[in-house]
Amino acid sequence: MLRTIDLRGTRPTQRELLALVPRAATDVSAALETARTLVEEVREHGEQALLAQAERLDRVRPPAIRVPESELREALDALDPGIRRAIESTIERVRAASAAQVPAPERTVLADGAVVEQRWQPVARVGLYVPGGKAVYPSSVVMNVVPAQAAGVASIALASPPQAAHGGRIHPTVAAVAALLGITEVYAMGGAGAIGAFAYGVDELGLDPVQRVTGPGNVYVAAAKRVVAAVTGIDAEAGPTDILVIADDAADADFVAADLISQAEHDELAASVLVTDSEAFAARVLERLTVRAAATKHRERVLAALGGAQSALVLVDDLEQAAAFANAFGPEHLEIQVRDADAVLAGIENAGAIFLGPYSPVSLGDYAAGSNHVLPTGGQARHAAGLSAATFLRPQQIVRYDERALREVAPVIAALSAEEDLPAHGEAVTARFPEV
Ligand SMILES: NC(=O)c1ccc[n+]([C@@H]2O[C@H](COP(=O)([O-])OP(=O)(O)OC[C@H]3O[C@@H](n4cnc5c(N)ncnc54)[C@H](O)[C@@H]3O)[C@@H](O)[C@H]2O)c1
Ligand SMILES: N[C@H](CO)Cc1c[nH]c[nH+]1
Ligand SMILES: [Zn+2]
Numbered sequence: 001m002l003r004t005i006d007l008r009g010t011r012p013t014q015r016e017l018l019a020l021v022p023r024a025a026t027d028v029s030a031a032l033e034t035a036r037t038l039v040e041e042v043r044e045h046g047e048q049a050l051l052a053q054a055e056r057l058d059r060v061r062p063p064a065i066r067v068p069e070s071e072l073r074e075a076l077d078a079l080d081p082g083i084r085r086a087i088e089s090t091i092e093r094v095r096a097a098s099a100a101q102v103p104a105p106e107r108t109v110l111a112d113g114a115v116v117e118q119r120w121q122p123v124a125r126v127g128l129y130v131p132g133g134k135a136v137y138p139s140s141v142v143m144n145v146v147p148a149q150a151a152g153v154a155s156i157a158l159a160s161p162p163q164a165a166h167g168g169r170i171h172p173t174v175a176a177v178a179a180l181l182g183i184t185e186v187y188a189m190g191g192a193g194a195i196g197a198f199a200y201g202v203d204e205l206g207l208d209p210v211q212r213v214t215g216p217g218n219v220y221v222a223a224a225k226r227v228v229a230a231v232t233g234i235d236a237e238a239g240p241t242d243i244l245v246i247a248d249d250a251a252d253a254d255f256v257a258a259d260l261i262s263q264a265e266h267d268e269l270a271a272s273v274l275v276t277d278s279e280a281f282a283a284r285v286l287e288r289l290t291v292r293a294a295a296t297k298h299r300e301r302v303l304a305a306l307g308g309a310q311s312a313l314v315l316v317d318d319l320e321q322a323a324a325f326a327n328a329f330g331p332e333h334l335e336i337q338v339r340d341a342d343a344v345l346a347g348i349e350n351a352g353a354i355f356l357g358p359y360s361p362v363s364l365g366d367y368a369a370g371s372n373h374v375l376p377t378g379g380q381a382r383h384a385a386g387l388s389a390a391t392f393l394r395p396q397q398i399v400r401y402d403e404r405a406l407r408e409v410a411p412v413i414a415a416l417s418a419e420e421d422l423p424a425h426g427e428a429v430t431a432r433f434p435e436v
Helices: 014-020 028-058 069-078 081-099 138-151 172-180 191-200 219-228 253-264 279-295 299-307 319-329 341-346 362-367 403-419 423-430
Strands: 003-006 106-111 114-122 125-129 155-160 185-188 212-214 242-247 271-276 312-315 333-337 353-356 393-401
Touching (some): 069 172, 081 138, 081 172, 138 155, 155 191, 191 219, 242 253, 242 319, 253 362, 271 279, 403 423
Parallel strands (some): 125 155, 242 271, 271 312
Antiparallel strands (some): 114 393
C-alpha cells in the first residue's frame, strides 16, 4: 500500500533528506518534450492544432473552440439550485480572503523630497486554466477567477478541456460558474495546447496572448507552463496533487486515512505521505487505508497513487524530525494532526497550505475554507506560493526626488559610478549640477 521510509535512529543532512523525498515518479520534466511539441503545434497552426489535439487527446471534436456566450448563460440558467448555492458560498469566502490579499501601496520618505513609492499593478490580461480530464473542476473556476478579479485584472480568458460526454463542449457546471462570475471569454481547449494558445495567442479565435497563465492541471499542463515561462508569466506549477500528514498517536487513524485517499483520488500520480513517530498508529492508518481504498469510487486510481513510488509512510523518531522531512518534501498540502499542532507549525517552513487539527481536512480547503486550492506541487512549495490576488499583481517602485534631495545624494552616485567604471552614470547627475 504505502512503502516505508524509516528515518528512526538517523540524522540525515538537508542534502540527504532531499534525496530521500520520493519525487522521481512524478517529475514534470518527463513530460516536457511532449508538452513542448503540443505548445509548438498550437503556436504554428493555431485553431487547427487545437482541434486535432482535442480529437487525439480528449477523443472529441469541439463544435467550436470559442464557447458562445449563449452557452455560458444557458448553463447558468440550467444549474442545479443546490450546486449554485454551494458555489456562491465558495465564491463569497474566496472573495473575502482574496480581497484581503491585495497589498496596500507603500510610501517611504528617505529624506526631505526623497520618496520611493511602491504600488501594486495588476497584469492586464490573464489566461486561466480549469482542468477537466479524469475529473471536472468547477471549483477551480472560482479559485482562478476570484483572485484575478480581486487584483483588478481587466481581461480574463478561461480554458477547460472539451468533454466527450457533452458533445465536445466544456462541462456545463464549469460554463455556469464562468457565467456566474461574469467571464465571457471561454475556450474549449485542454492540456498543454491550451497553455500554448494562451501564451502565443490564436488569431483565428480572436485570442490575444496573455501576460500570465495560471491554474492547476496534470503533468502535461504543468510542463507546458514551464515551457511557456520564457514568454509569459506563470503561477507555481500546480500539477498532480500531493498531501503530507504529520500525525502522532493522538490522531484519529480513520480521519488520516480518509484524507490521504481524498487526494489520491485526483490522479494516479497523486502523492499521499504519512509522517509519524508512532509505528502502532501507522499500522492503524494502513488498516483503515485498506478498508477505505477498497470501498472508494475511484479505487483503481487511488490504489495506483497510494502504491506509487511518490507515496510513502515515513517513520521518524520525533515530531521535530517529522517537520524536517516535511520541509524537505515541500508538500502542496500539509495536515498537522498531533496533540500540540502549533508547536509543530512553528517548525514548518515549506508548504503550499497548512491544515491544523482534526477538523481542517484538505477537502475543506479544496472547496469551502475560503483559502485557495491552486497550490504548488512537486516540491515547489519550497520556494513558491499558492494562487492569490498577489499572483496577478506586480510591485512597481516609483521614484520621486526633488532637486535638493538629488543634490544631497549626488556624491554617492559619483563615487559608485566611478568605482564601477560607468562614468556616464555619474555624468547624468553632474549634468544637472555641474559644480558637484
Ligand atoms: N496543484 C493544484 O493546485 C491542483 C488543483 C486541482 C487539480 N490538480 C491536479 O490537476 C490534474 C487534473 O488532471 P486531469 O487529467 O483531470 O485534467 P487536465 O485538464 O489537467 O488534463 C486533461 C488534458 O490533458 C491532456 N492529455 C491527456 N492525456 C495526454 C497525453 N497522453 N499526452 C499529452 N496530453 C494529454 C489533454 O489535452 C486533456 O485535455 C490532477 O493531476 C490533479 O491532481 C492540481
Ligand atoms: N485538491 C486539489 C488541489 O490540489 C483541488 C481540488 C479541486 N477539487 C477537488 N480538489
Ligand atoms: Zn482535491
